[in-house]
Amino acid sequence: MSFTELGLADEIVRAVSEQGYTTPTPIQTQAIPAVLRGGDLLAGAQTGTGKTAGFTLPILQRLAKAGPMRRPKSVRALILTPTRELAAQVEESVRIYGKYLRLRSAVIFGGVGINPQIAVLANGLDILVATPGRLLDHMQQGTIDLTQVEILVLDEADRMLDMGFIRDIRKVLAALPPKRQNLLFSATFSDEIKALADGLLNNPEMIEVARRNSTADVIAQKIHPVDRNRKHPLLSHLIKSNSWTQVLVFTRTKHGANKLVEQLGKDGISAMAIHGNKSQSARTRALAEFKDGQLQVLVATDIAARGIDIDQLPHVVNYDLPNVPEDYVHRIGRTGRAGATGEAVSLVCVDEHDMLKGIEKLIKRSLPREVVPGFEPDPNAKPQPIQLRSGDMQGRGRQPRRQGGNAQEPAQNRARKPGNAGAPAKPAPQRGAGRKP
Template sequence: QTGTGKTAGFTLPILHRLSTDAVGAALTSKTSIRSVRCLILTPTRELAAQVEESVRVYGKYTNLNSTVIFGGVGINPQIKQLKHGVDILVATPGRLLDHMEQRTVDLSKVEILILDEADRMLDMGFIRDIKKVLAVLPKKRQNLLFSATFSEEIKALADGLLNKPAMIEVARRNSTVEVIAQKIHPVDRDKKHPMLSYLIKTNKWTQVLVFTRTKHGANKLVEQLIADGIGAMAIHGNKSQTARTKALSEFKTGDLQVLVATDIAARGIDIDQLPHVVNYDLPNIPEDYVHRIGRTGRAGATGEAVSLVCVDEHDMLKDIEKLIKQTLPREVVPGFTPDPNARAQAIQLRSGAPGHGGRGRPGGGQVVKVASGNRNAAKPRSAGPAGAGGGSTTRGPRPAPPHRSGGRGR
C-alpha cells in the first residue's frame, strides 16, 4: 500500500540495530572508518534518492552514515564517498555493478540486504544484475524483500533468496481510495489533451501530476501543455538525471505547475499535500493505478484522482474496477461528450508494440518477506524467464525497460 510509511518501517529498525550493536556502539563520529553493513537495492534513481534521504533524516542523531549511488551522474564523486566509508548504502543495481567491476565498493561486511519494490525490479529486467550482486554478499545475513504483489516470479525469487522467511502480508485495503476522490471523464482519444488543459485552467489547478503510458507520449503532452500556456516538464527514463532532478525539485516547491511522468519514473515521488493526479492514459497493469493515485492522499491526506478514458481503454478500466472492488463515477465534461459510435483501436503500449488492456499481476497487497539467511546467495533460483522482465505467460504486454545509455545508466 502506498503512502503508509513502508520506508520508515524498515529504516528505523535498521538504524536501531546498527547503532546499538557492538560495531555501532564503537563508532565515535559519522566520519570514522567503517564498512557497508546494510545494502538497500531499489529499481529507480528517484526511489533510491528518496530512501537514502529518509535514512539520513531518521539517523541524524546517530553516528551512522549513508550514501546513494545510481546511474546518470558522474561516478567519481560516488567513489570518493565510498572511500570514506558508509554504514548504509542505497543503490540501483546497474550502478552498483559498475562499482563492483571497478572494485570501488566492498560488500564483504554486509549484514542486511533489502530489495525494495522487488516486483518492479523484475519488471525492469534487473534479475541478472541482482544475482550478480547476491553472488558477492556474505552467505550469512538478514534478507528483507518488499513487493506490492506476490506473483510466481516474486515467489521464485523469494524461495531462492530467503531461508525460512517470516511473511508479513498487508491485504490490499486500498485505503488510498477512502481518502482520494476518484472520477472518470469519458472522452474521445483525440480530445484528451484539450480536455486536460481545460480542466487545469477551469479548476485553477496549481500542482498536477499527470501519468502517460509512454515516454514519447509524455514528451508530446508537455509540448502541447506549454503551447497552451501551462508550465510543464516530463520525467522518464530517457531524461538525464539532471533534468529529472530539476523537474522533480521545481514540482515539489510549486514552481512547476504540471509534472508529466511514466509509471517507473514516478516511483519515489513523495510530495506532501499533492492535490491532483491525472491518468492521461490508463495503465495496462491494474495495480499501477493504485500506485499512481497513491501519489496523492499520502499519509491520510485528501486528494483528487481524475482519469481521462477513451473507448480504447474500457477493458483496462474494467480490470481496475475489479481490482479495487469499486465502480468509479463517470462524469462527462461539457463540450467533451465522446462520440457514441467511436470504435476501439489497439493501444501502443510501447514503441512498435501495439497491444490491449493487459491483465494485472497476480497477487494481493503489499508483501514483505524477512529472513535470516545462511543460504548460498550465489545461487538463487531463477525468477521467471530470463531477460528484460522475466514475465509470466499470463501477463498482458509490459512497458519497455528503461533506456540505458553510457554503460549502466540505471
C-alpha cells in the same frame, strides 16, 4: 503507540519528531519491531503509508547499536530500489532520520558520473541505497565490497521484477554473505513476488496491512470518458476550471509526455516532463520545482510512479491508462499519502476499455464514470491499437536492448530479461534504473 514504545533510540525519535511525526503508521507499528528482532521479513502495504520509515528506522537502530565497523569499500546495509528517484528519496530519509547518529550513508544510480561514487565508496559505508544497474557497475570494477553486508532490503520488489531486474538481483545476491537479514518490501504482492520471497527469505515474518493490490480509501477516484483526440483539451479544461495548482500527470510514452508538455505550455499552463530520455539533472530539477510549487504540472512516465513523495499532493491524472494494471495502484498512490486526501482522475478513451477492466478487476471495485459537459465521447468510435511504449505499437514482448556500453556504465546497457524462477514474467512498460527507461 509512540515511536519510543517501538524500541527506537532517543536520537532517532528526536529526528522523527522534528519531521512532525509522532504516531507510527500501521506498517511501521508492525515492521519496526520485526526488523529489530533480526529475522527476515516480507512486508506489503499500500504506497504512501510510511513503508520507507518502516525499514529505515530499525536499520538505523540496529547499526547504531552495534557501532561503526566500516572497512574500505564495504557496506553494512544495502537497500536496492528500482528507480533513481526512489533511491534518492530513500537515502534522503536515511540521512534525515539518522542525523543524530554517527552513521554514513550514500546513494548510487546511473545517469551520472561514476567517479564521485567511487570516492564515496572508498572509505566504506554503513548504509548504501542503490539501483541494480549501477551497483553491478561498481561490482564489476571492484569499487565495492559486499561481503560485509549485514542487512539487505529489496524496496518496491514488485516494480523491480516488472522492470526486468531479476537477473541483476540474483548477481547481487551471489556476492552477499549467506548470513544476513533480508527484508522484502512491496506495495503489491504478486505470485512472482511470493516466488522471489520463497528463494530469498528464511522463515520470514509476513506483514500485509492492506488488502492485496488495494488503493487507499482517502483517494477519490473517477473516470472521465473522452475521445482520444480530446484528452489534451479536457486536461487543460480540468486544470483551469478547477484551479488545480499542483498536478502529476502520467502518460504511457516518453514522446507523449513531451508532446503534452508542449501543448499545455501553449495553453498557458507551466509543465515539465520527467522520463528516461531526460538527463538526471533535468529530472532532478523538474521534480524539485514541482515539489516547491514553482511548477504547476509534472508529466511523467511510469519510471516516476515509485519515486515521487510529495506532501499533500492533491491531484494525479492518468492521461493514459497504464498497460500493467498494478501500475495504476502505484500511480494514484502518489496522492493521499500519510493520511491526506487526494483525487485521482483517469481520462479514458475507447482504446483503453480493456485496460480499465483489468484495473477494476485488480482493485476489486468499479470506478465511477463522469462525462464532462462539452467533452462527451463519440458512442460510435471504434478502438484502435494502443502504443504501449515508444516504438512498440502492439506491446508484444520487450523491445531489443542495446548491447555493450561505455567503461563507466557497462551494466546499464546489457540486455536484461524479465522473469523469475517458478513464475512467468509480466510485461514491463519501462526499462531499469540506471539506463534510459
